[in-house]
Amino acid sequence: xxLSLKNITRIVDGETWLSDINLTLEPGSFNVLLGRxxxxxxxxxxxxxxxxxxxxxxxxxxxxxxxxxPVRERNISMVYQQFINYPNxxxxxxxxxxxxxxxxxxxxxxxxxxxxxxxxHIEPYLQRLPLQLSGGQQQRTAMAxxxxxxxxxxxxxxxxxxxxxxxxxxxxxxxxxxFKERNCIAVYATTEPNEALALSGNTAVLHEGxxxxxxxxxxxxHKPLDIITAEMFSEPPINIVHGRVSDTEVTFDETxxxxxxxxxxHLTPGDYKFGVRASHVGLVPHADDDLELxxxxxxxxxxxxxTFLHVKNPHFDLVLHLSGVxxxxxxxxxxxxxxxxxLYAFDTQGQLVHAPHRVGG
Amino acid sequence: xxxxxxxxxxxxxxxxxxLVAFSAIIPLMTVVNYSVQDIFDPSTRYFVGTEWFVQVMxxxxxxxxxxxxxxxxxxxxxxxxxxxIGVALLxxxxxxxxxxxxxxxxxxxxxxxxxxxxxxxxxxxxDIGLFGAALNAIGIEYNYASNPTHAWLTVVLMDVWHWTxxxxxxxxxxxxxxxxxYYQAARIDKxxxxxxxxxxxxxxxxxxxxxxxxxxxxxxxxIYTEPFVLTGGGPGNTTTFLSQxxxxxxxxxxxxxxxxxxxxxxFLIILLVCWLFYxxxxxxxxxxxx
Numbered sequence: 001x002x003l004s005l006k007n008i009t010r011i012v013d014g015e016t017w018l019s020d021i022n023l024t025l026e027p028g029s030f031n032v033l034l035g036r037x038x039x040x041x042x043x044x045x046x047x048x049x050x051x052x053x054x055x056x057x058x059x060x061x062x063x064x065x066x067x068x069x070p071v072r073e074r075n076i077s078m079v080y081q082q083f084i085n086y087p088n089x090x091x092x093x094x095x096x097x098x099x100x101x102x103x104x105x106x107x108x109x110x111x112x113x114x115x116x117x118x119x120x121h122i123e124p125y126l127q128r129l130p131l132q133l134s135g136g137q138q139q140r141t142a143m144a145x146x147x148x149x150x151x152x153x154x155x156x157x158x159x160x161x162x163x164x165x166x167x168x169x170x171x172x173x174x175x176x177x178x179f180k181e182r183n184c185i186a187v188y189a190t191t192e193p194n195e196a197l198a199l200s201g202n203t204a205v206l207h208e209g210x211x212x213x214x215x216x217x218x219x220x221x222h223k224p225l226d227i228i229t230a231e232m233f234s235e236p237p238i239n240i241v242h243g244r245v246s247d248t249e250v251t252f253d254e255t256x257x258x259x260x261x262x263x264x265x266h267l268t269p270g271d272y273k274f275g276v277r278a279s280h281v282g283l284v285p286h287a288d289d290d291l292e293l294x295x296x297x298x299x300x301x302x303x304x305x306x307t308f309l310h311v312k313n314p315h316f317d318l319v320l321h322l323s324g325v326x327x328x329x330x331x332x333x334x335x336x337x338x339x340x341x342x343l344y345a346f347d348t349q350g351q352l353v354h355a356p357h358r359v360g361g
Numbered sequence: 362x363x364x365x366x367x368x369x370x371x372x373x374x375x376x377x378x379x380l381v382a383f384s385a386i387i388p389l390m391t392v393v394n395y396s397v398q399d400i401f402d403p404s405t406r407y408f409v410g411t412e413w414f415v416q417v418m419x420x421x422x423x424x425x426x427x428x429x430x431x432x433x434x435x436x437x438x439x440x441x442x443x444x445x446i447g448v449a450l451l452x453x454x455x456x457x458x459x460x461x462x463x464x465x466x467x468x469x470x471x472x473x474x475x476x477x478x479x480x481x482x483x484x485x486x487x488d489i490g491l492f493g494a495a496l497n498a499i500g501i502e503y504n505y506a507s508n509p510t511h512a513w514l515t516v517v518l519m520d521v522w523h524w525t526x527x528x529x530x531x532x533x534x535x536x537x538x539x540x541x542x543y544y545q546a547a548r549i550d551k552x553x554x555x556x557x558x559x560x561x562x563x564x565x566x567x568x569x570x571x572x573x574x575x576x577x578x579x580x581x582x583x584i585y586t587e588p589f590v591l592t593g594g595g596p597g598n599t600t601t602f603l604s605q606x607x608x609x610x611x612x613x614x615x616x617x618x619x620x621x622x623x624x625x626x627x628f629l630i631i632l633l634v635c636w637l638f639y640x641x642x643x644x645x646x647x648x649x650x651x
Contacts, residue, residue: 051545071548084546088564097560098550145550 445528
């Protein structure tokens with residue numbers, strides 16, 4: 001049971017929501033749609049579900065064209081950002097509802113509801129109404145309703161956004177293991193790069209209605225094909241510095257020079273944008289040829305037990321991702337070390353021309 | 362910490378106290394005062410205790426009016442609530458049609474009560490009214506001025522015409538508040554149109570419906586102007602509701618004592634029904650929230 005999208009375009013009121021999307025999802029795969037708000041994640045899911053029709057393009061299931069087939073005649077499930085349950089039915093009846101509509105026997109229904117409830121740890125609450133549960137339990141109920149009917153495609157539209165941090169991590173981990181043994185296609189939309197990385201599987205990066213890149217999550221992360229993917233798929237966003245490559249050296253913003261090293265030697269002279277991950281810039285040198293830069297502290301942003309240190313020099317701003325909580329006073333002069341071996345280089349069109357070599361590929 | 366004790370706070374409460382006294386307590390107490398006295402003229406009055414209350418409770422005419430009142434309120438509720446939900450479900454939801462629909466539905470609500478009475482009085486007339494004459498033309502001998510059943514039907518029809526839009530508008534707003542996701546989820550579940558109504562729309566409408574029922578009950582229980590203009594309570598007493606009886610007694614016959622006693626009973630009935638509704642609503646919500 002594979003799902004493929006061919007040249008899917010959707011135009012609403014003259015505005016292009018999705019433009020020429022080609023995508024194939026294999027059975028048993030977990031696919032993350034990563035993109036900012038209004039990137040087209042929900043629109044794409046609605047087309048996959050059959051809730052909307054594409055303006056042009058086709059949708060195939062196992063090679064059969066299902067573009068015009070309405071949602072009622074497909075076997076899919078969807079979980080939303082809001083906790084959508086039948087308000088006056090108990091948790092048990094909520095989970096049982098798709099099975100009842102499928103006219104299964106009472107004993108089968110009881111068994112399947114019980115199994116699914118156990119899987120999602122909500123079996124103590126089966127006789128309660130959704131509003132008597134916490135947000136996390138309500139969303140578990142909605143997920144149970146989606147999982148119980150064993151659909152071929154399960155769509156998750158930012159399901160964890162409205163939950164608190166701890167619950168989110170917990171459910172995310174469970175979700176991943178829930179799908180390990182299933183042979184359905186899971187599609188999961190999110191705006192958060194960290195969520196995509198935690199869920200692994202495949203990632204498709206969407207931006208302004210276009211599919212930028214699709215592949216195994218680690219591969220998309222380590223080899224973003226263009227600058228937008230690179231910026232979107234890192235938290236904090238990757239640092240971008242304008243630079244020029246000559247025959248012998250690299251110059252950042254006319255002021256900082258360093259020798260062309262073996263990594264970058266294959267670049268033809270010209271203008272480039274260089275990307276360096278926030279976690280690769282350090283306060284101490286990691287290699288002999290790290291570039292020492294004097295900068296001023298602008299802001300130390302503490303997130304969890306990590307610190308995002310925003311620094312600037314007269315020509316560019318950088319963000320450092322440091323582990324541990326650190327306090328820095330504003331305008332303090334510090335030295336940072338810029339790794340010349342961990343640079344991404346993008347051409348003026350924003351296409352990747354060089355990615356750093358990684359140990360072990 | 363030193364606690365400063367003085368009585369300044371009483372001055373701050375005073376305005377509210379005065380307002381409540383003049384708007385509720387003093388008028389009500391005046392009525393209570395009337396209800397326990399037999400008044401011949403301002404200087405000749407006798408304390409009669411509960412005599413008026415006993416008389417009012419045994420007054421066959423008032424009992425009949427009370428029964429009529431309950432029958433009327435329950436009739437219009439059982440018509441207006443389902444009809445209002447139906448109209449709300451059929452109203453367009455998008456674009457210019459939605460605004461037009463809202464305006465059309467709201468028009469009856471904008472018409473003053475006595476004008477509504479006048480409209481239906483003329484509209485229903487057997488000789489010159491469009492509605493009455495049309496019915497007679499197709500062979501139905503309709504005449505609300507002489508036939509009690511026709512008078513009743515006309516009063517009910519008038520109220521339904523006048524107030525169903527209120528229920529419809531309340532339900533319309535309730536329906537608009539249901540996120541689109543619920544309908545999508547139902548479609549994905551392959552739920553039928555009836556299931557969507559029964560398990561999504563109706564539960565989500567509960568709160569506005571409670572308000573609708575409460576408002577319509579209170580309002581219809583106090584109905585005065587429209588039947589007064591339309592039938593004057595007739596033919597006979599067949600469309601005389603409680604407030605009309607009260608006005609007849611208090612102003613028509615100037616029986617202040619019994620009228621005051623009756624007002625209090627009337628007030629207590631409304632209070633009791635309010636309390637009943639309130640208790641039921643609270644219990645329902647407690648059931649839901651645990």
